[in-house]
Amino acid sequence: MLKRKNNKAAFAVAALLLGLASLYLFVSAHALEAADHAEATLVAADPGADLADVFAFLDPNDNSRVVLALDVEGFVVPSELLNLSFFAPDVVYRFYIENTGDAVPDRTLDITFSQQVSRSQPQTATIKLPDGSRFTAPTTVQTLAANPNAFVVTTDPSSKASFFAGLTDDPFFFDIVGFNRFVSSVLAGTPDPTQLQRGRDSFAGYNIHMIAISLPASMLRGKDPNNRIIGVSGATLRRKHAHGEEEDDREERSLVQVDRMGVPAVNTALIPFPRKNEYNAATPVDDAKGRFAADIVATLKALGTNATYIGILANVAVVHGDYLRLDLSKANSGPSGGNNAGAGFPNGRRPADDTIDTILTLVANGTPLGDHVDGNDVPLGNSFPFFAPPHQPRGIGVIDDNTRN
Amino acid sequence: MITRGISRHPGFPAGLALAGLLCGCGRSTEVSSQGAPATLLPPEAKANAETLRFLEDKIRKDPEDFIAQNKLAAYYLQQVRETSDVAYLKLAARAARASLAALPPEHNTGGLVALTHVEIASHDFASARDHARRLIELEPEKSYAYQILGDALIELGEYEDAKAAYGKMVYLGGLQGITRVAIDQRMARLAALRGDMETSRQRMTAALVGALKSQVPDRETVAWCRWQLGETAFAVGDYAVAEQDYRDALTTFPNYFRALASLGRVLAARGDLSGAIAQYEHAVRIVPDPSFVAALGDAYKLAGREREAAAQFKLVGFIAKLDALNGALYNRQQALFDADHDLVPEQAYANASREYRIRRDIYGADTVAWTALKAGRLPEAQEAMREALRLGTQDAKLLYHAGMIARRARDRAAATEYLRRALALSPQFDLLQARTARQALAELAHNTDPGAQ
Secondary structure: OOOHHHHHOOOOOOHHHHHHHHHHOOOOOOOOOOOOOOOOOOOOOOHHHOEEEEEEEEEOOEEEEEEEEEEEEEEEOHHHHHHHOOOOOOEEEEEEEEOOOOOOOOEEEEEEEOOOOOOOOOOEEEEEOOOOOEEEEEOOOOOOOOOOOOOOOEEOOOOOOEEEEEEEEOOOOOOHHHHHHHHHHHHOOOOOHHHHHOOEOOOOOOEEEEEEEEEEHHHOOOOOOOOOEEEEEEEEEEEOOOOOOOOOOOOHHHEEEEEEEOOOOOOOOOOOHHHHHHHHHOOHHHHHOOOOHHHHHHHHHHOOOOHHHHHHHHHHHOOOOOOEEEEOOOOOOOOOOOOOOOOOOOEOEOOOOOHHHHHHHHHOOOOOOOOOOOOOOOOOOOOOOOOOOOOOOOOOOOOOOOOEO | OOOOOOOOOOOOOHHHHHOOOOOOOOOOOOOOOOOOOOOOOOOOHHHHHHHHHHHHHHHHHOOOOHHHHHHHHHHHHHHHHHHOOHHHHHHHHHHHHHHHHHOOHHHOHHHHHHHHHHHHHOOOHHHHHHHHHHHHHHOOOOHHHHHHHHHHHHHOOOHHHHHHHHHHHHHHOOOOHHHHHHHHHHHHHHHHHOOOHHHHHHHHHHHHHHHHHOOOOOHHHHHHHHHHHHHHHHHOOOHHHHHHHHHHHHHHOOOOHHHHHHHHHHHHHOOOHHHHHHHHHHHHHHOOOHHHHHHHHHHHHHOOOHHHHHHHHHHHHHHHOOOHHHHHHHHHHHHHHHHHOOOOHHHHHHHHHHHHHHOOOHHHHHHHHHHHHHOOOHHHHHHHHHHHOOOOOOOHHHHHHHHHHHHHOOOHHHHHHHHHHHHHHOOOOOOOHHHHHHHHHHHHHOOOOHHHO
């Protein structure tokens, strides 16, 4: 629905909000009369392929395992879930894994889904692991009942990989409006931190389509045993489709990248809006070549970030491509997918990490700065997939203001 | 809401059938434009009501929640589309404006998209065109902004630019199934405007097949395609096919207001006047659209029920005056109604001309021509009629108007030719006007034409 990743970019320019905006989707504004004019269907976005977030962290219950997750098509209202709770069967959901510290992805992990044949039956996901082996797993079916269905986690006996796909609470938390107004005030030369006092979580109460996989870290490690850092980014791809053509070709050559996501805030927040599509269709190699560096530096300079912190941020997301970089040797522990200090973002990204405050602080040259939304609206899980169950439709007359944390 | 996903079984609404909602109403005793029988598609009324409540709660707590405002605007606009209720259009406008007040378009393209859709639905096509261009500046590589631009331009009569905008839409889009549906619908419309009814039918059939293949076929989209196929069939006089298409639309989406009235018209065309009256009475109860009310009046008149006809005709003008938005939305229909019924000719011509200054599409030109003729302004009628026919559109009403204007200009050959073509294309194109056309043609043939005096 919307380009929410933009939002996350939080600090970046207002541009980011833009993204959010495209939330609008597919609606139709037919005119009122039959005889005069009757417009056709309107399509505004590509929600099924719209990547919101990517997560990469060590399983806090077993640090020999890595959890990778990506989510798409956010801002799902609980009562919308029966309409929306499936994964597009014509999209390839992909994790790129980078092992050598350059920007070139070394392997891929692809997830595709079967057609949804009924709202009450799961889709079948096919997971193609980096070593080329495959397994299948059902998605978690949604319900409009007061209580959500339990998460269905499937573990492949041969690879030991575990998989989950279904609707969850949207784990991101951040006040988009307050953030944007703060950024606008900075750009106008009258910085106004009080704009960050609203403390409203723009994502509270909404659900999102989540794909998560837990697998032995050994499957993601590179050939060099000394290299303990992996890069992770997400992408969505669609088959290119000439008009009227049948579409059963999932071969690589026919795939078009629709969206990508690595470090929150980079993918789109730091990129000026008119170049976002170009960025989404580009690769981490383009990042490393500096294709977007000037845009990012210009954005940061406008925000008053000094050379030191521009360097830190550029190193995170530009110099070696836009990947989350996860150190496999850095112990992760605690509830909600891990919360011990020093082990989280920008070391990978855990569900509970306050990425926006981290980025705001870097942009503010190390002075602590935040948006006063410091945690998710509902408790996260303590075991795989670590996300919270989806919000369910409320009873009549139940007004639930979850937007303050 | 709709989602993508392509079924391997063309014409078979996968999600639906499996949800056990197949009603098996294969009522097709006649050929419909789409091979598979129509099926009932489920309304999302309950889910929609809950979703609206959720979003309305959100904005009550935080009016600056532009995400909720944008989603709300989208839902309200869908209600407008399904019910033609102006109240929802006003709610959509309020949500779009609140969204943009919270965050300007540079940070909120979704709010601008919502506003642009509201403008199109409110017939403010010039603003919609300008805002669509702003959207293209903000998101130059997004297909949808060109779609909105093309939709505004086509209503403004800027056909070449509209075609170019749709070309960009095709170039940038087309990866999603539902985008291809939207493209096919627009290509069908362009083809119909240039008089290529066969291509139009093919593209609209492709749109219907695409809409049915969606993972969760949207009932309004499917019904809209079926209704449009009916309109195409009606335009070329295929009344049996048109009737089936309208019935299919109503099977998909019971009481779909567009199909209700069109079904009344085709019943009348097929000679079932009492059926047509019952159908129009039903349509007017669902949506009191002035053109439905006027058609009901015409049907009463044809049945000799003069008093009931007069009551309906009175109602037509009343609806347009209910509020300013109604006036803007129904201006063209009002002008055509006045001209058809020889009422307030100068006022009708002034209304048509005022709208045509901004909205210069061929149907606007046709309205100017027809009202000018009734107002005794022959040169203005001739000039506007040339504009109305400039694309070669095969529409019996346009040809009928052209014939009557030629007749007044004493161009007997042209008048005869236009009227013949109109009646050959769709012999019962309008309850009362088709009779007038036939009568005029007969008089021209017998050289006893009082209208040419």
